[in-house]
Amino acid sequence: ENLDDIGARITQLMDLKVPDGFLGKLSLLPRLLEVSKFPPRVKGGSPSCQDVVWQGDEIDLDKIPVLHCWPEDGGPYITMTAVISKDPVRGIRNVGMYRVQQLGKKHVAMHWQRHKTGAEHMRQMAERGEKMPVCIVVGSDPASMFSASAPLPPNIDEFLFAGFLRRDPVKLTKAVTNDLEVPADAEFVIEGYIDPAEALIVEGPFGDHTGFYSEADLYPRVHVTAVTMRRNPVYSTTIVGRPPMEDFYLGHATERIFLPLLKLTTPEVVDYHMPAEGGFHNLVFVSIDKKYPGHADKVMHALWGQGLMSLAKVLVVVDKEINVRNPVEAWWVALNNMDPQRDVRFTMGPVDVLDHASRAFTYGSKMGIDATRKWPEEGFTRAWPKVIEMDGATKQAVDAKWKSLGL
Incomplete structure (x- = not known):
């Protein structure tokens, strides 16, 4: 079972709306019985x-x-x-x-x-x-x-x-x-x-x-x-330090497993990723299904109001088709899509105890970057350029050529 599969199980458990009819209610029993098995x-x-x-x-x-x-x-x-x-x-x-x-x-x-x-x-x-x-x-x-x-x-x-x-x-x-x-x-x-x-x-x-x-x-x-x-105990430990180290993989598991819970409060979120370089709380990439002007701003403030996500120092919001799990792609889009004066937001709030750069202990500034495609209502009147992509026919022709060459 991979991490996304565990996230899918959480999604199913959260979607426990009581259906109409006796047979519909019976359909919930397997999921309710599954939950009943797990208390310690x-x-x-x-x-x-x-x-x-x-x-x-x-x-x-x-x-x-x-x-x-x-x-x-x-x-x-x-x-x-x-x-x-x-x-x-x-x-x-x-x-x-x-x-x-x-x-x-x-x-x-x-x-x-x-x-x-x-x-x-x-x-x-x-x-x-x-x-x-x-x-x-x-x-x-x-x-x-x-x-x-x-x-x-x-x-x-x-x-x-x-x-x-x-x-x-x-x-x-x-x-x-x-x-x-x-x-x-x-x-x-x-x-x-x-x-x-x-x-x-x-x-x-x-x-x-x-x-x-x-x-x-x-x-x-x-x-x-x-x-x-135990009679012959095994002492388990981990060493943390400059990322990535062992604890990064615990953090990555948390990121994948808890995506459904994040979507519960901010359903427009498609995916998110906390790259190792950010040490979990310094940088978060978020992709959203943008529906209206200012949607990226709404998501930034929603995330800064949730649990440990409130400690995030930099949030970068991109459109839904961007693979935020690939930081190279996310930064490529962000740096090309954003105008610093128009698209960068600054605010104040709680920061992690380990943030040695903040102006005060556990309190400092945060930055949000709206790297989504801009709408006319957001003051953007120019044509938005197309991303360079190879057409499907050419891809098929090249693939066929490789096969004909025995490669």
């Missing part, structure tokens, strides 16, 4: 993720091969994580992929940025005056690890989505020292808590996926209460 299931007994349990003086993170990835990193980093936390009011679980810096045998620093759900859970726990339980999963099934990095809509359980991806529910088990549930087949689980009343600690620097070091900053300390693992 809690497993009893002795899960493999707890074959070995360290507690108290046994806890020693130095025994886990945590990598010091780049020369100027602030310390060893656990980079391939699924960090589990829970909304204290609604009880809704969140699973996020955050980097974790080892601070010694029994402590780590949790790097969750201010707009992440885990950080919001910590703010809620601080308001309640309570300590916050967390579990850091290292090494689980690929679908669960990917889902931790995915920009899912609010209130969608990442383990439910993982079950959907792998067509099999994720099996969970209760942690040893808190009430959170973790994947029963995980290689390692680091259990602990954050005390929101404690002062934040220095985390970083870190050689990040932009290709630059992100600066040291203040983040919460996790007190480790247990480390559990």
Whole structure:
């Protein structure tokens, strides 16, 4: 199953309009039954993720091969994580992929940025005056690890989505020292808590996926209460740096799989692509089915108002027939179609924490480029040129010639 096929499955699930008539309603049952198979299931007994349990003086993170990835990193980093936390009011679980810096045998620093759900859970726990339980999963099934990095809509359980991806529910088990549930087949689980009343600690620097070091900053300390693992665990990790590296392919999977969700709110979007050079959030190519003057502007503002797409620094909008997955073609069209004074838009908004060029931390300027064909209503009165293309008859004649020459 390729990534676009997974996107098509999501499209089918979203298109659950109730049809008229009894037989029409029956036709929905297969899709509804498919969804019902995927919620995670809690497993009893002795899960493999707890074959070995360290507690108290046994806890020693130095025994886990945590990598010091780049020369100027602030310390060893656990980079391939699924960090589990829970909304204290609604009880809704969140699973996020955050980097974790080892601070010694029994402590780590949790790097969750201010707009992440885990950080919001910590703010809620601080308001309640309570300590916050967390579990850091290292090494689980690929679908669960990917889902931790995915920009899912609010209130969608990442383990439910993982079950959907792998067509099999994720099996969970209760942690040893808190009430959170973790994947029963995980290689390692680091259990602990954050005390929101404690002062934040220095985390970083870190050689990040932009290709630059992100600066040291203040983040919460996790007190480790247990480390559990399989009997012969495999430590999984990833090294990020100047793109493209391993994390680019996680981002590419997200791009393909979540196109249907983007179309749900902006149906005029045909396709989009975040090239490696942009580090996900610096450059996005978008093709649209243009229907009216100013349509490209409407799409720019719609995308800047959605989730993590709100952090995009440069948006380039082209017509529907352009292959945005080919950056060479997209730039060729954009640079030829746009007039800088007329077609470039500037605005302000939130930017990624890792954007070292913005005028302020997490706040800066954005640029939108309307590279669509211009309409008379948009002030363009000249004839729009045709793209050079070979006619079909000539192509067939050349193909026939190759065959006659035995080539």
